[in-house]
Structures are given as C-alpha cells and as structure tokens.
Amino acid sequence: MKRTLRIARTEVLEQLRQPWMIFILALTYTVWLTGFGALFFGLDAALTTPEVAQPLLRQLADNGASLDAFLKMLTSLFGTMGFTTLPTVVGIVSGLAVLHERSCGTLPFLMLAPLTRWQLLLGKLLGALAIPFVLHLTFVGAGGLLFVHLPSLAEHSHRLGGHPAWWVANLLGAPAAALLMGSLGAVISSLSRDARTSMQYANFVVALFGLGIGLLLEAAATNVALQLVYAAGSAGLAALAVLIGAQLISTDAAV
Amino acid sequence: MSPPLVQLEAAGRAFGARNALRDLTLTIGPGEFVALVGPNGGGKSTLLLLIAGLLRATAGSVRVLGTPAHELSLTATGRVGLVTARPGLYPLLTARENLHHFGELFGFTSSELERRLAPLADTLGLTPFLDERVARLSTGTQQKISLVRALVPAPALLLFDEPTANLDPPAARALFEEIRRRADAGLACVLATHELGAVEGFADRALLVDGRLVRELRFERQPPPRPGPLLTAWQEALAPR
Numbered sequence: 338m339k340r341t342l343r344i345a346r347t348e349v350l351e352q353l354r355q356p357w358m359i360f361i362l363a364l365t366y367t368v369w370l371t372g373f374g375a376l377f378f379g380l381d382a383a384l385t386t387p388e389v390a391q392p393l394l395r396q397l398a399d400n401g402a403s404l405d406a407f408l409k410m411l412t413s414l415f416g417t418m419g420f421t422t423l424p425t426v427v428g429i430v431s432g433l434a435v436l437h438e439r440s441c442g443t444l445p446f447l448m449l450a451p452l453t454r455w456q457l458l459l460g461k462l463l464g465a466l467a468i469p470f471v472l473h474l475t476f477v478g479a480g481g482l483l484f485v486h487l488p489s490l491a492e493h494s495h496r497l498g499g500h501p502a503w504w505v506a507n508l509l510g511a512p513a514a515a516l517l518m519g520s521l522g523a524v525i526s527s528l529s530r531d532a533r534t535s536m537q538y539a540n541f542v543v544a545l546f547g548l549g550i551g552l553l554l555e556a557a558a559t560n561v562a563l564q565l566v567y568a569a570g571s572a573g574l575a576a577l578a579v580l581i582g583a584q585l586i587s588t589d590a591a592v
Numbered sequence: 593m594s595p596p597l598v599q600l601e602a603a604g605r606a607f608g609a610r611n612a613l614r615d616l617t618l619t620i621g622p623g624e625f626v627a628l629v630g631p632n633g634g635g636k637s638t639l640l641l642l643i644a645g646l647l648r649a650t651a652g653s654v655r656v657l658g659t660p661a662h663e664l665s666l667t668a669t670g671r672v673g674l675v676t677a678r679p680g681l682y683p684l685l686t687a688r689e690n691l692h693h694f695g696e697l698f699g700f701t702s703s704e705l706e707r708r709l710a711p712l713a714d715t716l717g718l719t720p721f722l723d724e725r726v727a728r729l730s731t732g733t734q735q736k737i738s739l740v741r742a743l744v745p746a747p748a749l750l751l752f753d754e755p756t757a758n759l760d761p762p763a764a765r766a767l768f769e770e771i772r773r774r775a776d777a778g779l780a781c782v783l784a785t786h787e788l789g790a791v792e793g794f795a796d797r798a799l800l801v802d803g804r805l806v807r808e809l810r811f812e813r814q815p816p817p818r819p820g821p822l823l824t825a826w827q828e829a830l831a832p833r
Contacts (some may be wrong), residue, residue, distance in 0.1 A: 340697055347682065347693045354684035354725075442680035446741065448646055449664075449674055450697040 340452050341460040348434065348464020359468060362426060366476035369422075373415045377484050380408075384489040405492065412496040415484070416503065416558075419477040423511045426469045427462075428518030428542035432535040434461035435527040454583035458527070462519045462579065470512055477507050495559050502557060505564040513571035518542050520575040524582030596621050597657060597749050597780045598643055604651035605638050612638045614651065614804050620782060622748065625775035627791040628784040630801040636784035639801060640751050643782065644674050657748060670698045670745025677757040679734035683727035687718065687737045690726060691744065698745045705744065712740045716770070732763035739770070750774060752783040756790075762827050765819060768794045772816065793817035 352358060383389040384404075397407055435458070438444040447457060481498025484490060490497060498504065525538040557563035596619035604614040613635040620626050628636040641647040642654050645661035654661040657671055664672055681690045688709075695705040713719045716736045721729055726737070735755060742750055752771065756764035764787065772794045775781045785791060791798050793816055800807040819827065 343693065343696045347685070347689075350689065351682060351684050441682055442676065442678035443682060444680075445644070445646055445674060445676065446680050446694060447697070449644060449672065450694065451670075451699070452697055 340450075341456045341463065344447075344452075344457060344460025345464035345467065348461055349467050352430075352464075352468055359472075362469060363472055365422065365426075366472055369418050370476050370480050373411075373418075373480065374483065376411060377415075377487055377490060380411075381487045381489040408490060408493050409496075412490060412493040415480065416496045416506075419473075419480060420506060420511050420514070423469055423473040424514040424518040425542055427465050427515035428522045429539040430465040430469070431462055431519035431522030432526050432538040432542070433532065434465055434523055436529045436532060436535050437526075439530075455579050458520070458523045458579045458582050461523050461526075462516060462575075465519050465523075466512065466515055470515070473507075473511060477511075481507070500559050502559050502561045502564045505561055505568065506557075509568040510564055510571070513568040513575070516575035517571040517578065520578035520582065524578055524585060527582060528585060598782070599655045600642075600652065602652035603642060603649045603654050605635075605642055605647060606650045611803065613642070613801075616652070616805050618799065618805060618808075620749075620780050622780050623775055623778045624797065625772060625781045625795045626783070627795040627798045628782065628801050629786070629788060629791060629798050630806070634802040635804075636801050637753050640674075640753050640782065640784055643749075644672055644751055671748045673742025673745070673747035673750045675735070675738050675742050675750070675752045675755045677754040679726075679731070679738040681726045681734055681737060681741075684725060686723050686725050687729065687733075688722040690737060691722075691741055694741050695744050700744070708744050708746075709740065712743055716740060731758045732760065735759060735763070735767065739767070743774075747779065749780045749782070752781065752785070754784055754786070756785065756787060760826075761823055762830075765790070765823065769816065789817075 383393055394404055397404055435444070438447060438461075478498075481503065484497040485494050485499045487497075494500070495503060522535075522538055522542070526535050529535045557567065598618070598620040600616050600618050603616045605612050606614075616639065628639060630636055638647065642649055643656060643661055645654075645656065645664040648662050656664055681687075682693070685693070691709055692702060692705055695708075696702070700708070709722075710719075713722055716739065718733065718736050718740060721733050721737075726734060729737075735758075738755075750771070756767055759767065768787075768790045771781050771783060775796070783791075783795070792811060793814075795811060796813065797811070798809045799805055800809070
C-alpha cells in the first residue's frame with residue numbers, strides 16, 4: 338500500500354505543479370454551479386412574484402409543459418452534471434496517466450522497482466482521483482446546501498441534497514463511478530502508444546455519460562439501498578478492471 | 593573466481609517473426625566494464641533490456657544474480673540499476689523529489705535516502721541542483737540525477753543504454769570516467785554505445801553485437817586516455833552546465 342500511495346502522491350504533486358489544469362477544472366465546476374445557481378434563484382424569485390410567475394407559467398403551458406415537469410428536468414440535470422463531472426474528469430486524466438510515464442521515460446524505472454502492475458495502476462488512479470474529488474465535494478456540496486432550501490424547489494429537494502440517497506450518490510457513487518472510469522482509462526493508457534489512443538477513450542467516456550449513465554441516478558433518486566448497490570458495483574468493477582489491466586501490461590510493458 | 597552476475601545461455605529475443613537477437617551466450621562478472629557496440633538495430637538495447645528483465649527472452653535463458661532476469665524487480669530489489677539515453681525523470685518535480693519518489697519505491701525511508709543521496713550528489717557535483725525542477729536542468733545534469741537514482745539502492749550491476757547520446761563531449765567523458773571508477777569499485781557495468789574511442793579507453797571488454805554476438809575484444813587496462821586538444825580547450829574555456 339505504501340508504494341501505491343507513493344505513486345499517487347507523485348501524481349498529485351505533478352498536478353499541483355500545473356495550476357492552470359486545476360484552474361480549468363475548478364472553472365468547469367464554477368460555471369455549472371453559477372449557471373444553475375442563477376437559474377434556481379432566479380426561478381425562485383420569479384415564482385414568488387405573481388406578476389412574473391403568471392406569464393412564465395402561461396409560456397410553459399403554451400409549450401405544452403408543466404411547471405413541475407420543467408423543475409424536475411432542471412433539478413435532474415443539476416444532479417446529473419454534479420454526478421458525471423467527477424468520473425468524466427478522472428477518466429480523462431487516468432486515460433493519460435500511464436502514457437505520461439511512457440512519455441517522461443520513467444516507465445522502465447518503475448518496472449525495475451519492486452512495484453506490481455496493479456499497484457502502479459491503482460496508484461495512478463488514486464492520484465488522478467484526489468484533486469477532482471476535493472473539487473467535487475466542495476462544489477457539489479455547496480450546490481446541494483445552497484439550493485435545497487429554495488421554497489419553489491421544495492417538491493424536488495430530493496434531487497438537491499434533500500434526501501440521503503442524493504448524498505450517498507455524490508459521496509460514494511460518484512467517486513466509485515470515477516474509480517471505474519479511471520481504472521478503464523488507466524488500462525487504456527497503459528496500452529496506448531501515444532496520446533491519440535488515450536484521447537479516443539476520453540471521447541468514449543464523455544459519450545458514455547452523454548448517453549445518460551448519470552441519469553440512472555434519477556431511477557434511484559430516493560433509494561439509498563440502490564445507490565449503495567451502484568457504488569459498490571462500480572467499485573467492484575473498478576477493482577476488476579485494475580486486476581485485468583495489470584495482466585494486460587505485465588509483459589514487455591516498458592518497451 | 594567470483595560467480596558471474598550475468599549469465600546468458602543461448603538467449604534470444606524475437607519480435608513477431610523478426611529475430612532481434614539469437615543464440616547469445618555470455619557471462620559478466622563483478623567489477624567488469626563491458627561495452628556493447630554494433631550498428632543501429634543490431635540488438636544492443638534489446639540485450640540490455642533482457643538483462644534488466646524488462647524484456648523476456650523468447651529463447652534460452654537470462655539469469656542475473658542467479659535469478660531469472662524477469663523476476664529481478666521483485667527478488668533482487670535495486671540490485672540492478674539502469675541509465676538510459678533519456679534520463680526518465682518527472683520534469684515538473686525537483687531532482688530531490690524525483691530521487692525520493694524512486695527511492696521510496698525501493699523501500700527507503702526519507703532520512704535513509706537523504707543519507708545515501710548526499711555523498712553521491714556531492715561526488716557528481718549535483719548538490720546545488722537538487723532542489724531545482726528537472727525541466728530547468730541541462731541534459732547532462734539530468735543524466736547525473738538518473739545515475740544517482742541507479743546508484744542509491746547500491747546495485748551490483750549497472751546497465752547503461754547510450755547514456756552519452758545527448759551529452760556534450762566533456763559531460764560524456766565525465767560519465768565514462770565515473771563508470772570506470774564504479775567498475776574499479778566492484779560494480780559490473782554494461783554499456784551500449786557508439787563511442788568507440790571511449791570504449792577502447794575505458795572498458796575491459798567490448799562485445800560486437802549484430803543480431804548475435806559477432807566478436808569479443810578484450811582491452812589491456814591502461815591509464816585512462818588523455819583528453820585531446822579540442823576537448824581540453826573546451827574544458828578549460830567553457831564552464832560546465
């Protein structure tokens with residue numbers, strides 16, 4: 338475990354030496370938190386002011402939508418964004434992690450150290466997870482705490498941190514999904530010969546989440562047990578991916 | 593006579609249908625400085641990687657310190673050091689952080705590492721650069737850091753894959769002198785290189801490799817060759833970087 342943590346520590350240290358990378362990641366969270374914040378607070382203010390609420394409701398009705406459906410869609414989108422950003426970011430960073438060792442020329446020296454392949458993959462994975470997870474906790478936590486008490490969104494508060502299932506999803510499910518996406522990324526990265534292969538994986542992760550894995554949350558929005566099953570399943574699959582990946586790169590890996 | 597550190601018996605390596613090396617039998621003992629010379633693509637680097645255990649032989653056997661080479665990293669921790677043409681360091685980390693990273697992977701504590709690092713860094717003139725980021729250091733200095741990384745675990749065998757390929761002549765000569773000193777101190781050193789003059793001046797043996805062991809030459813040990821006038825002028829007129 339000590340060696341795994343050493344790999345993770347160096348990965349984090351390298352990321353900390355690239356403040357622009359962290360800035361852009363934080364900016365991503367800031368943009369969607371600010372966007373949803375403006376929307377939610379704006380809507381709340383509008384709906385409590387009859388002269389603004391009436392035309393808004395009329396416009397929705399003209400478009401065949403109910404206010405409830407509209408708020409459900411928005412709050413669900415907020416949850417999905419919060420949930421999927423972490424696995425997407427970790428998947429992309431991990432997708433380049435072992436490749437980074439190859440391009441630095443450090444891989445042969447890691448292979449000479451008494452370090453198993455799964456320790457290497459797990460270390461890279463944990464290192465890729467650390468900083469994005471801190472940002473995830475900060476922004477998603479802040480979002481949940483800010484929006485959950487808005488009176489006009491009370492009906493939908495379970496999608497804004499008002500239900501234990503939401504916290505299980507974001508505190509356990511999202512990092513577990515990130516481990517899964519990251520472990521697959523680390524394996525792809527170790528098989529890649531240059532960044533183009535890894536970038537295809539990034540594309541795959543984005544597409545996968547774009548297709549709606551995060552929306553699975555909706556089906557279990559108020560079901561703690563199901564969220565726990567999702568988290569445990571993702572973590573288990575991540576462990577399996579690391580073990581299979583370690584086998585895949587066990588021969589002539591440094592060359 | 594000491595038992596061989598490296599023992600290859602009819603060893604070979606194929607990449608698909610292409611034989612990069614075949615039928616190689618040789619032994620290397622402690623304190624020997626062996627140079628691998630030959631054309632590009634002749635299999636020198638492949639031979640080093642086989643000895644390092646980073647490639648598996650597809651024929652015959654490769655044993656290092658009495659162990660199959662591919663099991664070395666787990667059984668003979670740190671007993672084989674490697675220096676390659678690319679220093680293989682993290683550019684955003686300092687020299688010290690790099691050395692701690694690899695040293696801790698070998699199981700050393702931070703204080704143990706500092707104790708081992710200090711004399712090595714001092715000998716190689718690295719002390720002023722230890723807290724500089726690697727990206728800001730010259731290739732020659734990076735190569736010295738790479739050498740320190742290989743030496744920290746006190747290896748019995750040092751492998752060099754064209755370590756002077758990116759070095760200026762004084763730095764290359766200094767590296768050859770250092771390898772000679774290490775060999776004299778009992779380390780087995782195996783070096784793949786194209787620097788024939790330096791090989792003749794510093795090595796004990798040269799193996800001419802071109803897909804197989806073509807010829808072996810032994811050199812009489814003599815005092816190291818004196819630098820030529822151009823190298824002397826360079827060393828005198830230009831400060832090392």
